Amino acid sequence: MKTKERRKWFAGGVCTSTAMLHGKVVVITGANTGIGKETARELARRGARVIMACRDTAKGEAAACEIRTETGNQEVIVKEMDLSNSKSIRKFAENFLKEEKKLHILINNAGAMMGHYTKTADGFEMHIGVNHLGHFLLTFLLLDRLKQSAPARIINVSSMTHAFWKINFQNLQGERWYNPLLAYFQSKLANILFTRELARHLQGTGVTANALHPGAVLSELGRQSYLVSILQAAIPFVFKTSKEGAQTTVYCAVAEELTSVSGEYFSDCKPAWVAPQGRDENSAKKLWQISCELLGIQWDSRVCSEQSLTT
Numbered sequence: 001m002k003t004k005e006r007r008k009w010f011a012g013g014v015c016t017s018t019a020m021l022h023g024k025v026v027v028i029t030g031a032n033t034g035i036g037k038e039t040a041r042e043l044a045r046r047g048a049r050v051i052m053a054c055r056d057t058a059k060g061e062a063a064a065c066e067i068r069t070e071t072g073n074q075e076v077i078v079k080e081m082d083l084s085n086s087k088s089i090r091k092f093a094e095n096f097l098k099e100e101k102k103l104h105i106l107i108n109n110a111g112a113m114m115g116h117y118t119k120t121a122d123g124f125e126m127h128i129g130v131n132h133l134g135h136f137l138l139t140f141l142l143l144d145r146l147k148q149s150a151p152a153r154i155i156n157v158s159s160m161t162h163a164f165w166k167i168n169f170q171n172l173q174g175e176r177w178y179n180p181l182l183a184y185f186q187s188k189l190a191n192i193l194f195t196r197e198l199a200r201h202l203q204g205t206g207v208t209a210n211a212l213h214p215g216a217v218l219s220e221l222g223r224q225s226y227l228v229s230i231l232q233a234a235i236p237f238v239f240k241t242s243k244e245g246a247q248t249t250v251y252c253a254v255a256e257e258l259t260s261v262s263g264e265y266f267s268d269c270k271p272a273w274v275a276p277q278g279r280d281e282n283s284a285k286k287l288w289q290i291s292c293e294l295l296g297i298q299w300d301s302r303v304c305s306e307q308s309l310t311t
Contacts, residue, residue, distance in 0.1 A: 085121040
């Protein structure tokens with residue numbers, strides 16, 4: 001099979017929705033590069049006001065400038081936020097709530113893939129800290145605004161690798177032993193469990209929550225992983241481009257048929273299989289409780305007080 005034919009085989013689904021987003025406000029984490037940047041580009045093209053939440057604001061501004069120039073949409077804004085630091089997340093949320101009266105789409109896209117044991121500013125293992133706890137906290141802080149703007153959507157970028165491991169509550173942060181790849185797999189499973197439990201909490205609010213697998217994407221995510229770097233160099237044709245990888249995120253954000261769909265998992269712009277450990281309600285509830293305890297927050301299904309920003 002020729003390389004071009006191989007690329008076509010692995011490219012995956014395409015979002016065919018023509019829905020426009022004029023008047024809609026979108027927050028995308030990690031939007032300065034990779035599928036986050038391509039998602040921001042496409043949603044800006046559809047007319048949304050796009051808030052790019054980025055740790056590296058210099059790269060974020062460069063990406064935003066490119067998107068504004070290409071799409072003609074001047075409402076593409078960069079705000080600083082470091083998902084490995086709860087103070088940074090709270091500051092971002094506090095400023096957002098002061099400046100923006102609406103939030104229609106929250107895309108929890110940013111992710112970490114480390115090659116060795118690393119901790120966040122709050123002392124959490126980096127994978128569970130950034131990929132799960134950081135987005136858990138951000139969603140908690142912005143949920144009232146999403147409810148006020150309903151219909152609204154929360155989209156969590158997970159991975160098919162959620163099927164490769166389990167939530168190890170006795171070793172959640174590598175307290176007993178540590179493998180960076182398994183820690184990454186665990187964090188992606190946490191994304192799905194969070195999505196399912198969040199959807200349960202959001203019933204009747206007009207806010208939906210769904211998760212997705214973007215595919216294996218040629219991006220900067222694996223720059224800290226020696227194994228991923230080798231695979232990208234050896235068999236690049238099996239990896240999607242960032243634009244191809246962003247298609248399912250865009251689909252989950254705009255598809256009219258998903259207006260009332262919640263708690264589901266998608267890949268290549270269609271429903272996808274979830275591993276048994278990703279459908280375990282007891283694990284989802286336990287992870288939810290532990291996440292609240294680790295972050296020092298109280299989250300019920302009725303109201304998330306903005307007073308939590310200062311706690």
